Amino acid sequence: xxxxxxxxxxxxxxxxxxxxxxxxxxxxxxxxxxxxxxxxxxxxxxxxxxxxxxxxxxxxxxxxxxxxxxxxxxxxxxxxxxxxxxxxxxxxxxxxxxxxxxxxxxxxxxxxxxxxxxxxxxxxxxxxxxxxxxxxxxxxxxxxxxxxxxxxxxxxxxxxxxxxxxxxxxxxxxxxxxxxxxxxxxxxxxxxxxxxxxxxxxxxxxxxxxxxxxxxxxxxxxxxxxxxxxxxxxxxxxxxxxxxxxxxxxxxxxxxxxxxxxxxxxxxxxxxxxxxxxxxxxxxxxxxxxxxxxxxxxxxxxxxxxxxxxxxxxxxxxxxxxxxxxxxxxxxxxxxxxxxxxxxxxxxxxxxxxxxxxxxxxxxxxxxxxxxxxxxxxxxxxxxxxxxxxxxxxxxxxxxxxxxxxxxxxxxxxxxxxxxxxxxxxxxxxxxxxxxxxxxxxxxxxx
Amino acid sequence: xxxxxxxxxxxxxxxxxxxxxxxxxxxxxxxxxxxxxxxxxxxxxxxxxxxxxxxxxxxxxxxxxxxxxxxxxxxxxxxxxxxxxxxxxxxxxxxxxxxxxxxxxxxxxxxxxxxxxxxxxxxxxxxxxxxxxxxxxxxxxxxxxxxxxxxxxxxxxxxxxxxxxxxxxxxxxxxxxxxxxxxxxxxxxxxxxxxxxxxxxxxxxxxxxxxxxxxxxxxxxxxxxxxxxxxxxxxxxxxxxxxxxxxxxxxxxxxxxxxxxxxxxxxxxxxxxxxxxxxxxxxxxxxxxxxxxxxxxxxxxxxxxxxxxxxxxxxxxxxxxxxxxxxxxxxxxxxxxxxxxxxxxxxxxxxxxxxxxxxxxxxxxxxxxxxxxxxxxxxxxxxxxxxxxxxxxxxxxxxxxxxxxxxxxxxxxxxxxxxxxxxxxxxxxxxxxxxxxxxxxxxxxxx
Numbered sequence: 001x002x003x004x005x006x007x008x009x010x011x012x013x014x015x016x017x018x019x020x021x022x023x024x025x026x027x028x029x030x031x032x033x034x035x036x037x038x039x040x041x042x043x044x045x046x047x048x049x050x051x052x053x054x055x056x057x058x059x060x061x062x063x064x065x066x067x068x069x070x071x072x073x074x075x076x077x078x079x080x081x082x083x084x085x086x087x088x089x090x091x092x093x094x095x096x097x098x099x100x101x102x103x104x105x106x107x108x109x110x111x112x113x114x115x116x117x118x119x120x121x122x123x124x125x126x127x128x129x130x131x132x133x134x135x136x137x138x139x140x141x142x143x144x145x146x147x148x149x150x151x152x153x154x155x156x157x158x159x160x161x162x163x164x165x166x167x168x169x170x171x172x173x174x175x176x177x178x179x180x181x182x183x184x185x186x187x188x189x190x191x192x193x194x195x196x197x198x199x200x201x202x203x204x205x206x207x208x209x210x211x212x213x214x215x216x217x218x219x220x221x222x223x224x225x226x227x228x229x230x231x232x233x234x235x236x237x238x239x240x241x242x243x244x245x246x247x248x249x250x251x252x253x254x255x256x257x258x259x260x261x262x263x264x265x266x267x268x269x270x271x272x273x274x275x276x277x278x279x280x281x282x283x284x285x286x287x288x289x290x291x292x293x294x295x296x297x298x299x300x301x302x303x304x305x306x307x308x309x310x311x312x313x314x315x316x317x318x319x320x321x322x323x324x325x326x327x328x329x330x331x332x333x334x335x336x337x338x339x340x341x342x343x344x345x346x347x348x349x350x351x352x353x354x355x356x357x358x359x360x361x362x363x364x365x366x367x368x369x370x371x372x373x374x375x376x377x378x379x380x381x382x383x384x385x386x387x388x389x390x391x392x393x394x395x396x397x398x399x400x401x402x403x404x405x406x407x408x409x410x411x412x413x414x415x416x417x418x419x420x421x422x423x424x425x426x427x428x429x430x431x432x433x434x435x436x437x438x439x440x441x442x443x444x445x446x447x
Numbered sequence: 448x449x450x451x452x453x454x455x456x457x458x459x460x461x462x463x464x465x466x467x468x469x470x471x472x473x474x475x476x477x478x479x480x481x482x483x484x485x486x487x488x489x490x491x492x493x494x495x496x497x498x499x500x501x502x503x504x505x506x507x508x509x510x511x512x513x514x515x516x517x518x519x520x521x522x523x524x525x526x527x528x529x530x531x532x533x534x535x536x537x538x539x540x541x542x543x544x545x546x547x548x549x550x551x552x553x554x555x556x557x558x559x560x561x562x563x564x565x566x567x568x569x570x571x572x573x574x575x576x577x578x579x580x581x582x583x584x585x586x587x588x589x590x591x592x593x594x595x596x597x598x599x600x601x602x603x604x605x606x607x608x609x610x611x612x613x614x615x616x617x618x619x620x621x622x623x624x625x626x627x628x629x630x631x632x633x634x635x636x637x638x639x640x641x642x643x644x645x646x647x648x649x650x651x652x653x654x655x656x657x658x659x660x661x662x663x664x665x666x667x668x669x670x671x672x673x674x675x676x677x678x679x680x681x682x683x684x685x686x687x688x689x690x691x692x693x694x695x696x697x698x699x700x701x702x703x704x705x706x707x708x709x710x711x712x713x714x715x716x717x718x719x720x721x722x723x724x725x726x727x728x729x730x731x732x733x734x735x736x737x738x739x740x741x742x743x744x745x746x747x748x749x750x751x752x753x754x755x756x757x758x759x760x761x762x763x764x765x766x767x768x769x770x771x772x773x774x775x776x777x778x779x780x781x782x783x784x785x786x787x788x789x790x791x792x793x794x795x796x797x798x799x800x801x802x803x804x805x806x807x808x809x810x811x812x813x814x815x816x817x818x819x820x821x822x823x824x825x826x827x828x829x830x831x832x833x834x835x836x837x838x839x840x841x842x843x844x845x846x847x848x849x850x851x852x853x854x855x856x857x858x859x860x861x862x863x864x865x866x867x868x869x870x871x872x873x874x875x876x877x878x879x880x881x882x883x884x885x886x887x888x889x890x891x892x893x894x
Contacts, residue, residue: 012876012877015877016876016877019886020862020886023886023887023889023890024889024890026890041807041808041870041875043807043868043869043870043875043876044807044808044870047808047811047870047871051811051812051870051871052808052810052811052870057808057810058808058810059808060875060877064877294867295868295875295876296865296866296867296868296876297865298876299876299877299879300863300864300865303862303863303882303886304862304863307862307889313859314859314862314863316863317863319865320865321865322865322866322867323867323869324867324868324869324872324873325869326869326871326872331869331871331872333867333869334867335867360488360490360491361488361491361494361499361504361505361506363499363504363505364494364498364499365498392839392840392871392872393839393840393842393843394872395840395843395867395868395869395871395872395873396840396842396843396844396846396847396872396873397843397846398867399843399844399847399866399867399873400843400846400847400849400850402847402864402865402866402867403847403850403851403854403856403864404850406854406860406864406865407850407853407854407856409850409854412760412761413853415467415750415751415754415761416747416750416751416761416763416764417747417849417850417853418743418744418747418766418767418768418769418849418853419743419769419846419849420741420743420769420770420771420780420781420782420842420845420846420849421490421742421743421771421842422490422770422771422772422773422778422780422842423488423490423491423494423498423499424494424498424773424778424839424842425771425773425778425839425841425842425843426771426842426843426846428488428490428507428742429459429463429490429742429743429745429746430459430462430463430507430511430746432746435750439466439467439470439750440470442470442471442754443470443471443473
């Protein structure tokens with residue numbers, strides 16, 4: 001029987017948890033077990049089909065594990081004997097551990113639509129060989145239908161059209177694409193960009209069944225419309241991969257995630273931790289369980305879990321939820337609550353909006369209009385969230401807001417924010433839209 | 448005699464102070480007096496000579512004043528009668544005020560080098576007609592010498608070479624260009640980019656005199672070298688424009704700036720405020736006066752001053768000093784203290800460094816390596832400063848650090864930072880270099 005101090009089950013957040021553990025406990029032996037041979041950058045998966053040109057260009061190198069003296073075993077854990085602290089792998093090997101970390105992630109939801117089992121209907125499994133097959137199959141596809149207009153669906157639609165003579169249709173059940181993530185005005189903007197790119201959007205539309213004999217030939221919508229399709233991608237969402245944890249008698253919580261405390265320790269077993277998509281998350285704002293799966297949250301949790309294994313160092317403040325996407329060249333990002341979400345949790349809010357070119361003067365090359373919307377609590381002026389659309393710099397601008405939210409910064413403080421500005425890199429100091437959006441709210445707060 | 452509630456003297460920060468006042472005191476009459484007809488974006492001035500193609504493309508529109516019902520008078524204030532609260536303009540007009548704001552900015556230091564008065568030797572006055580003349584003269588220039596290798600000097604060198612058949616030489620007295628602003632490794636990187644662009648760098652070099660009859664023909668260095676020149680630009684630095692304040696009996700402080708408190712109110716007169724380059728600044732870190740002139744600080748101060756005119760709303764927390772520049776396509780930025788500066792004020796520091804491509808996978812288009820260096824106080828783990836080099840997103844990434852510094856964020860907290868990431872916009876969540884730089888310092892803190 002193999003022995004280790006720390007045993008980590010899983011992929012992306014497993015790597016980060018391992019490195020964090022190595023940093024805090026340099027003398028401990030760390031082993032990562034995962035079933036995937038090659039591990040993909042999860043947020044890069046849509047880009048395999050367009051910009052980067054294949055799954056082989058979207059791989060996380062295992063060198064990170066080696067250079068941190070973390071042993072990697074490519075196999076699947078099938079039994080956890082908590083009493084004896086022994087994990088059994090599929091090939092029969094057993095590993096004794098002191099501390100165990102579940103970083104088993106999530107898997108795609110496959111909706112129970114009749115015909116979903118037909119050939120060329122694909123959910124997005126984070127599996128190299130599977131996604132390679134999808135890549136190869138897509139070469140001859142003429143009519144691609146994507147069911148689901150959330151991030152995955154929209155990013156796939158935008159990428160799959162690139163460099164291909166292909167009709168792409170997105171079928172979304174809600175009135176707008178990205179509606180769970182963005183406020184209405186940003187949804188509208190993103191949809192315009194999709195339409196500009198030649199993508200067919202069918203909103204308020206439900207896929208009722210998938211047509212064809214062995215292989216898909218079309219999608220039938222609830223309203224009777226038939227759409228031609230020789231490939232269907234399912235972008236409905238993901239669910240936590242917690243079957244093994246459940247079988248091991250570990251308590252699950254919200255939406256079948258593993259119940260953990262703010263130290264990322266399971267409620268059930270003091271020597272077992274969990275992080276990433278498989279772990280329960282709580283809102284930074286309300287403390288309630290939330291259903292957010294983001295690589296940025298997963299890696300933050302992994303850093304906390306790895307550091308806390310032998311003595312709690314870090315406390316998880318809850319999921320702020322910060323993300324960004326690009327739709328036909330325009331970036332969209334949110335940190336914290338949208339206006340819709342803030343109102344859903346009962347907040348009285350004050351909204352501030354501002355826009356400005358992301359260079360100054362606006363005549364600098366590649367200048368892009370940036371639009372910022374901030375949401376503040378009316379009674380205390382605290383920043384609850386922000387949404388931004390614009391050019392490449394939006395990816396880091398949203399992180400400015402994440403830092404502000406994490407510190408409960410008020411509109412009054414953001415008015416005094418000292419931002420660096422430069423003609424080629426940012427808006428002008430007079431027009432900097434995060435500050436100007438905050439300025440506009442000041443007269444409406446504390447009243 | 449004209450009457451107003453609020454009278455603001457000056458340009459860039461005058462506009463921002465006026466808008467801030469308008470927002471907080473909607474009923475007050477606000478007048479801005481400035482001598483410049485057209486006002487330039489100050490940080491955009493070097494870009495007039497390259498990327499934007501002329502001063503007419505680098506103008507702050509006066510529409511901002513109009514839309515905020517702020518009256519603009521293009522004239523120069525010459526006398527302030529504080530006892531009667533009356534300002535006299537050059538054309539003889541008098542204006543009675545309740546509250547007066549000095550936003551008179553700064554002007555270039557003209558070093559006392561023999562020959563500095565010769566034709567085609569230019570300090571950088573923020574004056575449209577003057578800079579237009581420099582633009583026209585530069586058309587026929589073959590040998591441009593820039594005295595001073597700080598931001599202004601380096602940005603002029605990089606811009607003036609663009610689209611011109613011209614030899615550009617930078618003469619810097621210190622051992623490295625940008626040495627007052629950047630740590631050694633970033634100075635070295637910036638210098639490499641300048642040399643790559645074909646710019647001649649003469650460091651450890653002092654301009655002893657400017658040669659020529661009526662018009663400049665060369666620069667003589669202290670070591671006896673003569674450099675050919677048909678134009679010389681002086682990029683030595685700036686000094687506050689506070690002559691009128693001094694004549695009005697207002698107390699000056701450090702480096703002849705107007706002495707103000709944290710409300711931006713002058714020490715001398717409760718109805719007179721100052722903001723921007725003409726106002727005294729104190730370090731966010733030590734509280735000591737500092738000699739930093741940045742548009743971002745100026746506008747933050749202007750927002751504070753404008754809000755505080757009739758009742759203090761905001762308190763200035765001191766200058767963090769956040770800035771960015773671009774050298775031959777690579778961005779360099781600093782927020783807070785560099786390692787050198789932290790050591791100069793006696794801090795024990797722990798340094799964390801990390802680098803990563805600014806996309807993930809690195810094979811995404813236009814991926815640029817981002818290098819991050821963070822400086823933490825050894826005893827308390829608080830972030831004192833950060834330096835970044837990389838691509839366009841550095842301009843906003845440095846603002847993430849500004850927000851972290853403003854909230855005295857510790858390395859432990861940055862380890863848990865929830866950053867949004869996206870393949871086309873940022874580093875990967877595993878490699879995000881701000882977080883990874885903080886992670887690396889954790890074992891060396893609190894010991």
